[in-house]
Amino acid sequence: MTPRTTVCTTEQGAVRGTLSDSADGGVASFLGIPYAAPPFGPRRFLAPCPPEPWQGVRDATAYGPTAPHAPYAPPFDALIPEDVIPGDDCLNLNIWTPAPGPGARLPVMVWLHGGAFSNGSGSVSAYEGSAFARDGVVCVTLNYRLGSDGFLHLPGVPDNRGLLDQVAALRWIRANISSFGGDPDQVTVFGESAGAMSIGVLLATGQARGLFRRAILQSGACHHFLRPSSAALITDRLATKLGVEAAPEAFAAVPLADLLPAQAELRAEVSARPDPALWGEAVLNLMPFEPVTAGLSLPGPDCGVDLLIGSNREEYRLFLVPTGLLDAVSESGLRAATTAYGLDPDQALPTYRATHPAATPGELLSAVATDWFYRIPAIRLAESVPGSHLYEFAWRSPRFAGHLGACHALELPFVFNRLHDPSYAPMLGTRPPRALADAMHAAWVSFAKTGDPGWPAYGTTTRTTMVFTEDPAPEDDPHGQERLLWDGVR
Template sequence: MTVCGTRQGAVLGRASADGVTSFLGIPYAAPPFGARRFLEPSPPEPWTGVRDATTHRATAPHAPYAPPFDALIPENAIDGEDCLNLNIWTPAPEPGAGLPVMVWLHGGAFTNGSGSAPAYDGSAFARDGVVCVTLNYRLGSDGFLHLPGRPDNRGLLDQIAALRWVRDNIASFGGDPDLATVFGESAGAMSIGTLLTMEEARGLFRRAILQSGACHHFLRPASAARITARLAEKLGVEPTPEAFADVPLPQLLPAQAELRAEVNSRPDPARWGEAALNMMPFEPIRPALALPGPECGIDLLIGSNREEYRLFLVPTERLHVLPESTLHSLVTAYGLTPAEALPVYRAGRPAATAGELLDAVATDWFYRIPAIRLAESVPGSHLYEFAWRSPQFDGNLGACHALELPFVFDRLDDPSYAAMIGQHPPQALADAVHGAWVSFAKTGSPGWQAYEKTTRTTMTFGATPASAPVSDPRAEERMVWEGVR
């Protein structure tokens, strides 16, 4: 057992046999309920004595993933109101060690996930000389619903509060607050894309890694107001913070999940605004797309998986039955002309079904092109593509959304990842991906050339025959989106 100090009080952690000490469930803000509901996070209350930090604490309230995703995407749920907490793994729990710090923001479409899932255990980062922090932030209505008289983006404000806590306290756990890297996947990466342009987050991290998410996913205020009105209608309440606060969580959480299913089944932009294509009724709220630009001052590592959208097509058995008419409708909704764009995508996939073509187009719209635009916006950024294909679902799952996570955390043996990666994932690939993330946190370079418009160098992880940098992969498909996305 090991004791470290924070500004709120001392915490007791547990040391493992491999030399890593963990501190779990440390509050970085006060419980966001009661009088604090739907407000910006408040500082945590101090305590006397030594607080036990050997077990995970409450996670932000959320409904479980709907089938079949509940069996594929790891998460956990722990009841309790003290959900604004974080977890630390360190190899040197003592002041003055000066180690780089990595702060993880989990994904989950802004309605699911937690930083306390075993899949996000930070031991491998600590093993390799990094202090790793994971955290819980408010989700769904509590984190992102637009409410009159209340601050928007409360989930992002939670993340900023956690980053401030890290700045003020992480030295006691062996970390250097001036060497902080924030990294996240999906909604976590989309959060970082917004944090890069928020004045409140300035100076809280030096580097950022964005996995399968960038700056393009947000709701304009008018769209967010429509979401609020519809959720209130479903619950039979007025669209006010007081009315939502009176709805019991066992009623509110299923209604949120039902709302997302409604958006996905009837993706009408006139009804849902940006959420109709983003497929997420709860997202950061901002007036327009904002890219950080050359003055960003943050080292960036950005990327996506080659076949992201297969996660949403294969387990649902839509990949090989999607009608050609649906493909054309969605390609049009993404802003492309099917007669011009689809021949470009078919050229590299002559035998592709409509579903396989949708995977390629939707992966670009959702993930690859936003990553490229962010890399183009900030000179010196590094770009990657994760291309290893899962053997699951008879090999059809491919290099889908979230598949890189067990490789990033070097947790190929974690049973919560088995349904996604199968029985014999390549450890050499985990060594390469995890090693690149650690190198970037320590030095600002993941080990390959920065992305420039002249070369467009992109590290391709897991491609045949081996991981290697590639110049402008699938250039013709990238150029389809010029002036569109």
């Protein structure tokens, strides 16, 4: 049977999408729409340029090219959904809507994918947006430049080109989303890991002011960036690996077949040799490609954006359990890492041991690193913007004999309500709780529609936090003893 199609109009031209059966809610999808011109040739390492208009009706029934990136290293290549679609026209987006055409003015949710600023795309099946569309929300996913093309600090060209791509996509959405049934004044941007960290930078710098009304930050906030001095070390090391000058034209001349593996090797080197003299601040984040800025200030009460912020209870287990590192951490290694994160191990570790009875050094390191990377930055952002809502995802995966726990990225299939997607199975196991997915997805939809996810806002008196388990319920100040350890530190 030939799929039914439908046509919507953008400023660049008309696009033809696919209309699903009414049994699936009648959702229309428009895939691979360019929001900016291909960032190659004379546009390489520059700010994004508007897309060229086209004649006739452009086909939008298949995903477009993804931003160039190397695959995840084992074992993460088997755990985290990923795809590669070749082609230069990689600055594109995808739309799912229950009401194609102007007039509906539905709330809009725009997804920024994670991947340590080096991996990921908006076209993996894991981020398919039909569940949001069936609940009356226009859902958009997008690609942005990654790795050196998106975030390498280079002389004479703009920094943070990947963030500039995100802003360009948001501007395209503001100009065009009404044609797909969306309300440009009711945009919620949401993202996970590097996607959430991107939102944190956009909030703190005001680069996207007026382009979204609400934001959901999953496992990332305003604490992840590199100062120019650290970013320059990364640039020099990559240039040395490739045997080129640390200049845009020199990197542009390197074939992607050589550049992408070198970027992946660089990430591995940071983890293997976490020496500040080599990598600067990247030794703590273990991410050589990050937004570059001299500093970030928390946005404060006048940011004008409703916020939903959170983290997973055992984020760092994703990086320790599948790799076998959880059991390799020694007591001396735990103490050294705790010190590197800014805590006095003699004062902090007794508290973590008291709240994690019988924990091994690796499990304690996971708890400390989870707080440094994710939980404390989320709390600081919620503290800075009154009326914010905070959550913690605490359902534990049965995978890896139960040791994977409530790890990084585990909340994604629940947010997108896609427990059936096979790409999530390596992390979810076989029987994830459907009711939890329904509850979490509904909270995200409610927040996008009303600014209220369904529990009280976070405040420094009660510190109310929604804890998502099989029986979700709000708690006041969960893990409060550990939180106090980070006052004045993180």
